[in-house]
Amino acid sequence: MTNNSIVLITGGNTGIGYETVKALYASPQAHTILMGSRSLEKAQDAISTLKSEISDSKSEIIPLQIDIEDDASIENAFKQVESTWGKVDALVNNAGGSYDGIVLSKPGPSGIREAWNKAYSVNVTSTQVFTHQFAPLLLASSNPYLLFISSGLSSLTTCSGGFTSKIWSDPSPKGWPKPAKLSPIAYRSSKTALNMMMLEWKRLLEPDGVKVFCISPGFLATNLGGMGADFLKKVGAGDASVGGVFIKDVVEGKRDEDTGKVINKDGVQPW
Template sequence: MASEKKIVLVTGANTGLGYEIVKALYESPVAYEIVLGCRTPSNGEAAIASLQSTLPSSASTLSVVQVDLESDASLEAAAAALAARTGGRLDVLVNNAGGTAGAGPATPRAVLNRTWDVNVAGPHALTTQLAPLLVAAPDPRLLFVTSGTSALAETVRADTPPLARINASPAAGWPKAAAGGLGDADADALAAYRAAKTGLNMVMRDWARVLRADGVKVWAVSPGFLATGLGGVGADKLKAIGALDPAIGGRFVRDVIEGKRDQDAGLVIRADSVQPW
């Protein structure tokens, strides 16, 4: 795969925002070597087939590497495979994969631990494995996909419908009802997700510090409220409460990769602003 094209790895690339990031890059006139990082490689291959069917002509190429954020062995193998296939260089890492804990964990501790593992520890571990490839690139970029719900400063606001919904206090009594109008995303899952994304913002800040002398530009990208499969709620239900087309988020991430937000490196960024801490 070693070439003059910019090499981009997008994790969680076969669905949701990850797929839309890949699609936006594949539509770009800029030529990329786009690597889809997927927990199940066959899902990545299916995503590639879908993209190539929809967009039969592109300046870019597509391939898959297995990436399981909960497995150090998987991350080590992914780094070794990429080093061998790209000549030891990675121009862009988009740490997109993440999500809520799902139906498996039952206790508050289990929900928080797994949510943190997937959204914070996993991206941090993968970045550590791929840092040697990033610093070998001429203009390296490192992106962490965060959430608008991660801003501590906005937890006290209720002046917009989304903030009023996500920050609303439930009625007295126990157990509490589902939080934020997100269906089966209960209070434990929502709190764990918000805490994890806030933690990811700090991880981003530390990577910006660590890689500053190497010229790596680092961001946390807050793509907005998108109608993806996050939380198992369903795109239609999310759209009914104001979620946007995930393609909007994909194009935003492409803009960051293509240099349109370089002045905001080291910050948490929204499409039209810098997100408060």
């Protein structure tokens, strides 16, 4: 049985998830990092790439097949982790997505319904199911952490104060119908719901000593929503590695005073 902390990251083969695995692998602290991915082949490819970038580590990375929208996949992953390690020290709910582009490709009620249902299925419902399944393994840890990856777009305070963005800043014209354009409303709403979910998990697990957070990683260049990292960099997004290092710091105990809050690398995000 390893003395390493066991860190499970869903969606760990790409984007901020990959950068989190990388930051943990580069850390002087020893971790057993479970790279969750819907495809074992993609996880193995990502691990090969990562190890070519970081040649020396105290940690190990193990691919774990997990599709959080598939209950059988969740159950199989749970059994594998339970039988091999018997605990999870940090559960990082990173798997998520933005599907608002569906509304542009399928104008009308069916497209709206598909985009919103998918956003809530992945970012809220499936994240809840996955966390519920793995909660016993968190409680088996002597120092458990539960993280949900939220967004700066989830803040009601920020958005009600006249939220602007380099991508979605055009004012809405008078009249109906409004011009068709990409707006992250389903994604944003699902992440606001995720913040509420985090508060409930904090309430449930506080007696067990679990440190629970929502992580707001910042405006970073990933392929979220299919816009592409290169495009996002052109409009001011930071490197995804910034988010990975931040999440690593939380897992390693550097923000323990902020448990139960939505946090970013600079402080606490308003609700």
